[in-house]
Amino acid sequence: xxxxxxxxxxxxxxxxxxxxxxxxxxxxxxxxxxxxxxxxxxxxxxxxxxxxxxxxxxxxxxxxxxxxxxxxxxxxxxxxxxxxxxxxxxxxxxxxxxxxxxxxxxxxxxxxxxxxxxxxxxxxxxxxxxxxxxxxxxxxxxxxxxxxxxxxxxxxxxxxxxxxxxxxxxxxxxxxxxxxxxxxxxxxxxxxxxxxxxxxxxxxxxxxxxxxxxxxxxxxxxxxxxxxxxxx
Numbered sequence: 001x002x003x004x005x006x007x008x009x010x011x012x013x014x015x016x017x018x019x020x021x022x023x024x025x026x027x028x029x030x031x032x033x034x035x036x037x038x039x040x041x042x043x044x045x046x047x048x049x050x051x052x053x054x055x056x057x058x059x060x061x062x063x064x065x066x067x068x069x070x071x072x073x074x075x076x077x078x079x080x081x082x083x084x085x086x087x088x089x090x091x092x093x094x095x096x097x098x099x100x101x102x103x104x105x106x107x108x109x110x111x112x113x114x115x116x117x118x119x120x121x122x123x124x125x126x127x128x129x130x131x132x133x134x135x136x137x138x139x140x141x142x143x144x145x146x147x148x149x150x151x152x153x154x155x156x157x158x159x160x161x162x163x164x165x166x167x168x169x170x171x172x173x174x175x176x177x178x179x180x181x182x183x184x185x186x187x188x189x190x191x192x193x194x195x196x197x198x199x200x201x202x203x204x205x206x207x208x209x210x211x212x213x214x215x216x217x218x219x220x221x222x223x224x225x226x227x228x229x230x231x232x
Contacts, residue, residue: 002044002045002046002124002127002128003044004038004039004042004044004120004123004124005039006035006039007035007038007039007116007119007120007123008119008123009031009032009035011119011122012031012035012112012115012116012119013031013115015114015115015118015119016031016111016112016115030108030109030112031112034109034112034113034116035112035116037098037113037116038095038113038116038117038119038120039120041094041095041098042091042092042094042095042117042120042186043091043092043094044089044090044091044092044120044121044123044124044127045089045090045092045124045171045172045173046087046088046089046090046124046125046127046128046172047087047088047089047128047166047167047168047171047172048085048086048087048088048128048131048132048166048192049085049086049165049166050083050084050085051063051064051065051083051084051085051086052064052082052083053078053081053082053083053084055075056068058070058071058072059071059072059074059075060074060075060078060084062084062165065165067161067162067165069154069158069191070153070154070155070158071152071153071154071155072153073147073151073152073153073154074147074152074153074154074191077144077147077152077191077193078144078191078193080195080196081144081193081194081195082194083193083194084191084192084193084194085132085143085191085192085194086162086165086166086189086190086191087125087128087129087132087146087188087189087190087191087192088162088163088166088168088172088174088187088188088189088190089121089124089125089128089187089188089189090121090124090172090173090174090182090184090186090187090188091117091120091121091124091184091186091187092173092184093173093183093184095113095117095120095184095186096184096185096186098113099113099114099117117186118186120186121186121187121188122188125146125188125190129143129146129192132192136194141194141195141196142194142195142196143192143193143194143195144192144193144195145192146188146190146191146192147190147191147192147193148188148189148190148191149162149189154191156180157180159176159180159182159189160176160180162189163175163176163182163189174187
């Protein structure tokens with residue numbers, strides 16, 4: 001299973017809102033210490049599962065299941081795909097608990113830990129995605145970028161059946177609440193399409209289903225990251 005040994009500092013700083021500004025030495029030391037704590041407290045785990053798909057008028061059906069991915073955005077994202085991988089990843093409960101505790105004692109450290117955990121879950125999901133890419137590459141295939149429930153017009157309620165379908169509650173302790181929040185909080189789920197054009201997550205083929213994800217995000221106009229020239 002994936003081991004988290006370090007974090008990309010530039011990503012942690014990005015989540016903290018820094019854009020090239022000088023960081024005071026004392027704060028830089030605190031950031032470095034919190035990044036080390038994030039790696040120590042996180043228990044990264046992920047799952048992925050392969051499905052054949054069929055197109056429906058209002059979305060994409062997972063063959064052999066009663067479930068469909070609803071919406072035109074996911075149909076567009078998976079244009080030309082006949083197979084997908086469902087993916088989910090989590091950092092476990094310990095980092096969530098520590099962030100909540102630091103909010104009461106040292107809020108500045110809590111914000112840094114939260115930024116570190118956000119970078120950490122992306123690193124974990126990236127590791128799972130790379131495994132999927134390697135599997136597909138050996139078959140002469142490629143992949144799309146990750147498309148998560150709640151993105152575009154794919155309902156966030158997709159989480160309610162996606163996680164049980166992957167047996168995520170039992171295998172990695174990942175569940176979803178009635179309000180559609182994942183528990184543990186530092187978790188992600190996503191859909192990855194299998195393409196007939198070889199690609200990698202870092203260098204996707206320039207085909208129609210790999211547009212900048214910000215272009216279709218429902219929070220595009222109010223996104224704090226986008227206003228700073230970044231992305232989530």
